[in-house]
Structures are given as structure tokens and as C-alpha cells.
Amino acid sequence: MGETRPMYQRIADDLRRRIDEGTLVVGARIPSRAELKRVYRASDQTVDRAVRVLKAAGYATGQFGRGVFVSDRAPIGALVRSTDAADTPLAARVSVNDGAVACEPDLAWEAISTTTVAPPGIAERLGVCQGERVMCTQYEYLADRNPLQLATSWEPLALTEGTEVTFPERGPYARRGVRGRFAAIGIHVAHAREVVGSRPATSPEAEALGCTPGQCLTVVERTHYDEDDRPVETSDTVVLGDRWRLEYAIIFGG
């Protein structure tokens, strides 16, 4: 009787295996709780808990009154982050796997800018004092009507206030990207640094991205610097961890 793992995990692992193997294909309905109860001789609570594990891992989503269905977890596409592509208009940086061919998706986005004061972590990244006034812009991107990414950008108002580019998405330099906008006020953005991590989605993020709270998100903290290594802008970007990838090119010298 060597099986030591808890019952709900055995059920969850078994269902996951059937999904990975392809016995349960994308879109298929997972056996209902009543069926699972019978098959595994377990209680209502136990099978429910097993299904919750699957849902939390992004393997399935429940629909009220209908059933629990296997989710599509195949990557939709990649965001190209390497070299100068990271600042060209967004369309050039996103590729979608449509079958085997990479193509450019329909992109749309919204932005809201507000002036505020720099929170501690942001102040440090921007090299300014905590509480210094900054322009904070929140973006929501869609690719082919699907939520793609959420981003929040911060710029010190000390650099942009009173110029044509104070509001990132207004005026003649709207939608030109960070480099184009800063070039317009005489600041040359020479390089950027991206710090990548991952964490579970919060409830508002889950709603905006169309996933369940707790799902894996890939997080990018990007900071742009001028020629003298002074930070001029920093941003946080989140994408669904299993649906979108970040792509970096690494060129070796010598």
C-alpha cells in the first residue's frame, strides 16, 4: 500500500497526466465532480480540491452550470526584447504563432496618465528622492482582441514638465516610444536594463488579463538610461506566463 501522496494530489496528477498525454484535449470537458467521486471513490471535497489544483495551475477553467474544461496553454506568441527592437513601435516587437508561422497580430492599446509622487521602489530605480513628482502612465495592450500585457510607466516630471512630451500618449510625439519622445527634448536614450521575474496574478490583474487570480505572470522591470547612465524612465510590465514569451537575442563578441 505504498501510495503516500494525498488523495487530491493523486487525482490532480492523474488528470494532469491525461491532459499532457492528449487523452483530454484542449476544450474537452473534465469529468464532473459526481463522476470523479465515483471513479476515485473520494468525497466531494476531495475531488473539488483536485480540480482546484488544476485550475490554479492554468490547466482548466470552470464554467458555471456547464463543466470544467481543459484550457489552451500553448504560447500565443513572443515579445521580442532584444537590442533596439525593444523600443520600436509595439507592432514590430510582437509575433504570434499562427500554426507554425509567426505573423504580426492586430494590436490595440489604451493609456491613462496621472501625475503622482514616486513610491520607494520606483524612486530608487529612477535615482530620485522618494516622493519626487513623476508622471505615471498605465497601459493595457490587446493582441487580436485578447489581453496581452499590462504596463505601468514612471518618468520624473523634472525632465519632461513644460515640454511637448509631458504626457506620453498626447501631443505630436504620442505613440513614438520612449526613445523618440525623449529625443524630442534633447535626451538621448542610450541603453536599457530589463529585470525579469514571475509571480502569481492579483485579482485586478487577473480580471484585466482574463485569467484566474494566482496564475503565473511574467514580470519585466525595464529602466531606460541616457548617455551618462542616468535613469530617465522605468516601467513594470506583466504578461501571462504560459501564453506569452519574452525573446532576447545575445550576441557574443569575438
Next chain:
Amino acid sequence: MGETRPMYQRIADDLRRRIDEGTLVVGARIPSRAELKRVYRASDQTVDRAVRVLKAAGYATGQFGRGVFVSDRAPIGALVRSTDAADTPLAARVSVNDGAVACEPDLAWEAISTTTVAPPGIAERLGVCQGERVMCTQYEYLADRNPLQLATSWEPLALTEGTEVTFPERGPYARRGVRGRFAAIGIHVAHAREVVGSRPATSPEAEALGCTPGQCLTVVERTHYDEDDRPVETSDTVVLGDRWRLEYAIIFGG
């Protein structure tokens, strides 16, 4: 009676807020189930489920018979991935935040190599036929005695068989990195591509990394190419999403 969120989520959110605010500091014990039951007037199952949400999100870990304790989720350090640093010996690519200063950690690793056949996804990344023979090497890295990352590398045996570098971590070129080893057999590794995503940890990964199953992992698929853009090696690397970051430098041309 406007509160519409489920009870277990309200409890989880409340506890999470107290952790984020600092009311519950790292290492502190979360109130026991009995206490939570009293305070929130909820059932055993409900408070247990709330605590499970916290644990799955990496906010806390339970200890049998002792209690549930707030986890340390502060990033330990970063893995520098930019340019040629991505292939120098590992020590040079890892920095640890010790207080405010970045320093180099004590690094250790183990590797096991086996010959096998390329699974579908790996074959595609290596540009070889499914089932072609490859050398598969599994790495476990430790930084200051803590689990850092797990990595699996694949190389076509067609390139290395019969040479001094057949086994990546044996012979005169052991621990020299991909570029050094391939240089020894006349192959110039010119560039690499890294594709970054994130997903929940499986049970074996959780055990190896010292976390709970389902926690967020950051995943890197790296492929090395020679001068003619032919893939020569590919690897999968996973690190704990909230404890380790990946750092990329982006240099703008012009």
C-alpha cells in the same frame, strides 16, 4: 450586504494585506486555524482554504505541528544574462543582494549526463529529426547553500561524439561553458537566443528548489547557434520566480 467576494478570499486578502503592510513580518506565525475561526467566524475548511491560497502564492509555508509562517519573498539576487556574460563561468553571472550591496555568492553544482533521443520540442529547437541521439545533461545549482536553479541541456551527439567534449562536465574542457567547449572542437558559438516564460512548479521541481508545488517559476529556453545560425545546444532553466531575477542589458544603436 454588499460584500460579494467569497469568505476564504476575504480572509486570504486580509492576511496578505497584513503581510504586505508589515504587520505580519517575515518569519512571524500566522494565527492558527482555531484563532482564525474565532476571529472571522468561519468554518475550519474555509480558513484552511484561505491559508492554502497564501501558501500557493508563496506568502507563507506551513510546518507540521508548529504553525504557518510568513515566507521571505525578497529577491535574493539576479542572473546576468546580457551579451557574453551569459556564457562565462557561472560565478560571474550571479549577483546576490546582501543588504544593499551586490556580491558574488558561493556557488556549487552537480551535473549528470545521459545519452538519449531528442523529444519533439527539443528536436525542433535543435533543428534535428525527432529521435536523433543527443547528450542530455541535468544540472542543479546552489548559491550559498540555497537551491538556485535547475537546468537541462541537450546537444546533438552528431556534433560532439568521439571528441574530448562529448560529456559536458568531464574531460579537459569540463566547466568551461558551452562556448569554450565547442571552440575546442572547432565550432564557433556566435550567438544565442533566450525565450523567457513562467509556470507553476511541479512536485519534483518544488522538492529540488525548496518550495511548494505550484509556486511561480521563471523558465528560460536558451539556444546557442554557430556562425551559420545552426543550433548547437539548447537548454531549459528554471529559477524561483520571486527569489531570483534575470537581468538583460539592451544597447541601442545610433
Next chain:
DNA sequence: TCGAATTTGTGCGTATGTATC
């Protein structure tokens, strides 16, 4: 040294609400 209390982890049975078919 022993035993009782506490606490986590798991499990069972049941009930209610709501949405779909």
C-alpha cells in the same frame, strides 16, 4: 519519561446558491 494540548494536513458528509441545459 510520559502524556496532554496544540497545530497542520487531509478527508468525509452535507447543505445552499446559482447558472446551464
Next chain:
DNA sequence: GGATACATACGCACAAATTCG
């Protein structure tokens, strides 16, 4: 309306580990 199915919630029970008197 009725059957089905998900989602949440309550009360209870037991094993295993720790703590403390």
C-alpha cells in the same frame, strides 16, 4: 420546472508532528 454542474460553506474526524507541563 427539473436535472445537472460548479462554487462556496459548515461541522466533524483523524493522523502526524511539535510543544510543554
